[in-house]
Amino acid sequence: MGRTRVVITGIGAISPLGLTAKQTWEGLCSGKCGIRQIRSFDPAKFSCQLAGEVEEYKIQQYVPKSFRKATKLMSKDIELAVIAADEAVRDSGLITKAIDEQKINVNPERMAINIGAGLISCDPCELAPAVAKSIADGKFDIRKWGKEGLDLVTPLWLLKYLPNMLACHVGIIHDIQGPSNTITCAEVSGHIAIAEAAEVIARGNSDIALAGGAEAKVNPVLIMRQCLLKRSTSRHNDDPQRACRPFDADASGSVFGNGGGIVVLENLDNATKRGAKIYAEVVGTGQSTCINSAYEHIEPDGYGLTIAIEKALAQTNISPKDIDLIIPHGTGIPQDDLAEAKGIERALGKETKRIPVWPTKSMLSNTGAACGGLDIIAAVCAMRNGLIPAAKNYEKIAPGCNLNIVKENTKANIRYALCCGYTYGGQTAAVILRKFEN
C-alpha cells in the first residue's frame, strides 16, 4: 500500500474580521481588531460586554435556491458553517451539487465531512412566549409548561440546536455521502476535526473531506457562562480593541466571538490529477489531554499540550529546528497562556526562543469550535504570502512565558507551521502543516 499524502486545496472563513478568508487575512495583516461592544443583545449587566461579532450577511445567498426554505432550521452556528463551507468548496474548484448540478466533478460517496461544533445554546427569546405561558404564582411551573407552554415551541425547534446539524446541513447542500463526524471538544474541536478528516483520507475511506469548525459564542447564555467562569476579561469594557492580549503582561482574560473556518482536504493524487491549487500539506497531528482538577483551565505545566506537540513532530518526522511558525491557542487568560507557553517550551526546547509565535485571538476573538479552522487557515495564508502578521495587543511578555511573540509584520519563508489548541475540559491537539512541494 502506498503512502497517502493529504493536502489543503480550499479555504473558507467567516470571522469578526470579514465574511471571507481573504477579508479575514487582510484584517489580520493590517492589525484590525474584530472585537467590539456586543450589539446583538444589551450586555450592560454582563461582566464582559465585548465580543467578536460577525457583520451582517444574508444566508440565502450562500445556499442553492432549493435549500432556501431549510435555512429556517439554521441556528447561527449552522449558518457560519454553511458560509465557510461554501467559500472553501468554491475556492477548491470542486463542483458539488450546490455549485452547479450539471457539472459535478466529484464522487459524493468519496467525500467526507467533519465539522467541529460547540454545544449550541438555544435563543432564550425563542422560548420566551412558551415560558410566559408557563408562569403560575409568579414562578415557572413545569406542569404548565408541559400542558400549555410546550405547544408554543416551534415543532422543529430541537433540530436547530443539535451540534451535528452543522455537518448535516453542509453535507446535504454539497451532497457529501461519505464518512461524517461532528467533533465536540469545545475550543479544540476544529483542530481535531481537521486532524481526523486527514486520517479518514489517509486510510483510504475518502478522497476529499470538508473539515474545520464553526461556533456562535455570542449568545447571552454562552457569554454569561464564560463570565461566571471568569474566563472573559472584565477590565476593558470601554476599550474593546485592547481587550484580548494573549501572552501580554497586561492580559486579563479572553473575549469570545462568532466564526467559522473550514478547509477542503484532499488526497494528493486526487488534487494533482485535477490540477488543483495546493495550499499546504497536512503532515502531522498529535493529541492528548490535560489532567487537572481545575478543569476550566489547562493544567499549570501545560504537559498535555507538550505530549500533543511531541506526537505531531514524531509523526511528521521533523525536529523543532524545522518549525518556522507557531499559532498557539493563546486565549489571553493569564494562567492558561502561561501554561501553554510552558507546554510549548517543554516540547520545543531551546528552539522556542527562535520560532515566531503568532496568537490570533486579539484580533479574531475566541471563536470556540471555529478557532482551529481559522488558525489553520491563517497559517496557510502566512505560508502562501511569506508573511507573519504582528500579534496585536502584545507589548511586554507575560512573566514566565518564554515565547518569541511576533511584534511586527515579518517576512518569512515558512516551511513548517505548528497550530496548537486546547480547551477547558482538557483535550489538546497539535497540527503541523508543510509548505507544499511536489
Add this chain to the structure above:
Amino acid sequence: MTHDGKKERVVITGMGIVCPLGHDIDSTWKAILAGKSGVAKTTIFDASTFPTTFSAEVKGYDFAKFTKNTQLHKDGNRGSKFAIGATVQACRQAGINIETNNPADGIDRKRMGIYLGAGEGAANHEAFFGAIAAGWDNQTSVMDWTKWAEVAATQMRAAHELEQEANMPAAHLAMLTGARGPVRGCLTACAASTQAVGEATMIIRRGDADIMIAGGAHSMIHPLGQTGFNRLTTLSTRNDSPETASRPFTASRDGFVLGEGAAIVILESLTSAKKRGAKILAEVIGYGSSSDAFRVTDMHEDGRGAIQAISAAIADAGITYKDVDYINTHGTSTAENDSIETKAIKAVFRERAKQIPVSSTKSMMGHLIGAAGAAELITCVLAIRDSIVPATINLNDPDPQLDLDYVPNVPRKMQVKTAMKESFGFGGQNNVVIIKKYED
C-alpha cells in the same frame, strides 16, 4: 499525514455499562435475556403534563460506589457520572489501574486514549427558565437582557454551566484513568457512540494508541430534551402502558422511548492485549460511516446512507454479507426508522436477509441517544460469548410490511461468530461496527 498500511488488530478487553436495565454488565444482560423493560413513569422531573410522561431512566445509581474521589466528580452531569461507573467496570475487567499516579498495569498512559460519544448536560432549568421569565415582556415581545442577566448571574453556577459542555465527560474519565493519549468526543446524535468505537478502533489500527476507552454517555431526560423530541413527535405517547411503548417493528409502533446511560468498551491492540495477558472478549473487525445527504428531518427513503455505511463496514472487515450472523439494529420503534432500516438490510443482505436474526434491544432499554450504540454493541459481545441472541420484546403485532426475523419476544440460543451494530443519527449520520468472536 501518511498511512503505511500496517494494521494492528483491535480487540475488546473490558466492558462496563450503566443503563436503565442495570448498573453493571451482569444485571443488564440478565434483564435483557429475561425480556425486561426499563421503561416507566418519568421521575427525574415532573413530566406528568407532557405529551409523553414516561422514559427509561437509570434508577438508584450512586457513582460514589465506583470512585473514591467523589469531590472531584461531584459537579459532573448525569452522563459524566454514568460514564464513571461504566469506565471503572471496564477498566477493572481489562486490568487497567485507575485513580493512581503509579499504575502497576504496565500500560503507558501516553498510549491510552479516550473516545466518547457524549452529550450535553442538563441546564439548571430553574435558573434558565427563571431568567427568561424575568426578562421577557410578553406584551411587547421584547427581552430585557438587564433583567435576564440579573437572574442568570445570581442563579447560574459556574461549575454547573461548565459541566453542560459535551466534552466534559471525557475530562472526568481522563482524571479517573490518567489517560494521556488521543482524547476525542463526537456528538453525531443517535450514532455518536458507535462512531466513537469505530474511530477509536482506527486510532489503534494505525498505531496512534494501544488502548482506547471508547463508548458513550448521555441523558436527554430533561425538560428541554423532552420538549424537543415531543415537538418533533418522535417519542411514543403510549402513556397508559410505558413498558410496552418501545415496540420496534410492530404495526402499532408510535415512536421511541427516551433513555439514558453510559456504555464503555476497552479497545486494545492485539499486541498489547497479548503482552498484558488480558482476556479477549471479541475482536472489532469493521467500521463504516456515511451520510444520507438527504434531509435533516428524514432518513433517505431508500436507506441510501444506511446501505453505504453497512457496506463500508463489511468491506472494511474484509468479509461478505454472507458472514454476518446477527444484527443489532438501530430499531428505534419509529415508523420511519424501522421500515427504512428493514429496507437497507434487505438491500445489503439480499437472499440472506430473512435468515439473519435482527433484533432491537431498544425495546427493553429505550433509546440512550448518544450512548445507545455502545450499549447495544455490548449486547453483541455478550451474544457471541453466550451463544444467545437477545429478543425484540413487545413484538406481538408485527408490521405486515416488515418481514425480517426480528427475534420476537424470546431470546434465541444460537452460535454467533460475527455480529453487526447499526446506528443512524438524526440528520443522516450513519455508523456501523462489526465484531467477531476472537480467534488467534
